Amino acid sequence: MVPFCNEPLAELYRDECIVVVNKPAGLLSVPGKPPNHEDSALSRLQRINPETRVVHRLDMSTSGLMVFGLDADSHRALSRQFQDRLVEKEYVAEVWGKLEKPEGKVELPLRCDWPNRPKQMVDHELGKPSLTLFQKIENQRPEFDRVLLKPVTGRSHQLRVHLAELGHPILGCEFYSHPEAQQASNRLNLHATKLSFMHPLTEAPVTFISDVPF
The missing domain is CATH 3.30.2350.10 (Pseudouridine synthase)
Structure with missing residues (x-):
């Protein structure tokens, strides 16, 4: 329910x-x-x-x-x-631990983990390509990193799986985090913070920004 x-x-x-x-x-x-x-x-x-x-x-x-x-x-x-893929999307996530690299990309094939749906899984034979660009940004909490995410593809749970595969699951994630990371926040610390596209009538570029609530 x-x-x-x-x-x-x-x-x-x-x-x-x-x-x-x-x-x-x-x-x-x-x-x-x-x-x-x-x-x-x-x-x-x-x-x-x-x-x-x-x-x-x-x-x-x-x-x-x-x-x-x-x-x-x-x-x-x-x-x-x-x-x-003409829409520019940016997300901010707060993740467990500290990333080794300040920026990079995660490129992994994903498919639905049917016995455990809606969970997704990495599958190098049957998975569909997925790509996420990431960049560390300033965070006030020294034990966790805040990450700017730019998904190039839009697979289900892509950002959650990619960060978990990096070894830095999103805080509060109920599907891919270990218990400590899941309990570190009372919500999933993932926010869609930027959306840019062409207005369907005027065809002018428009951008919307939303402040991160966590």
């Missing part, structure tokens, strides 16, 4: 084509199976405008920026940008 998320879904921008929101941790991106999984970012927005359409998703435990289309043409244009 998914608990109801009491935090509001903050709108950062709305016009006739799109709405950009800051999704709180603990809120689904889209509704799950009823009767206990109906609250979501999409369902809340559809109560304002029933034509709202989902373009991409964040894990329930991940907070941060999402864009939704408000009509069929805008939805199609945005979806094409995500599919063609």
Whole structure:
């Protein structure tokens, strides 16, 4: 059973084509199976405008920026940008331990771990390519590192798996962290902090930024 998320879904921008929101941790991106999984970012927005359409998703435990289309043409244009990897996405994570390198990349093939879904796993034979660029950024807590993440691909749980494979699982991660890292935070310390794309109507580049809440 998914608990109801009491935090509001903050709108950062709305016009006739799109709405950009800051999704709180603990809120689904889209509704799950009823009767206990109906609250979501999409369902809340559809109560304002029933034509709202989902373009991409964040894990329930991940907070941060999402864009939704408000009509069929805008939805199609945005979806094409995500599919063609024309959207710039940045995340910030707080991870267990200290990274040896200040920056680098993780490139591993991933697939669903079906007996343990929704978990994902590295599979060099059947997995699909995935690539994440990472860079250490300043953190006030000396025992943990804060990392800027730029996913080139968009596989499910990609950032969580990649950091766990580096030996630095994200704090609060319920799937890939060891008990100490999981208990180090009361939430998943992963936030979608930047989203850049071309406006579907004007085709002008737009960028949205969201402050890290942890």
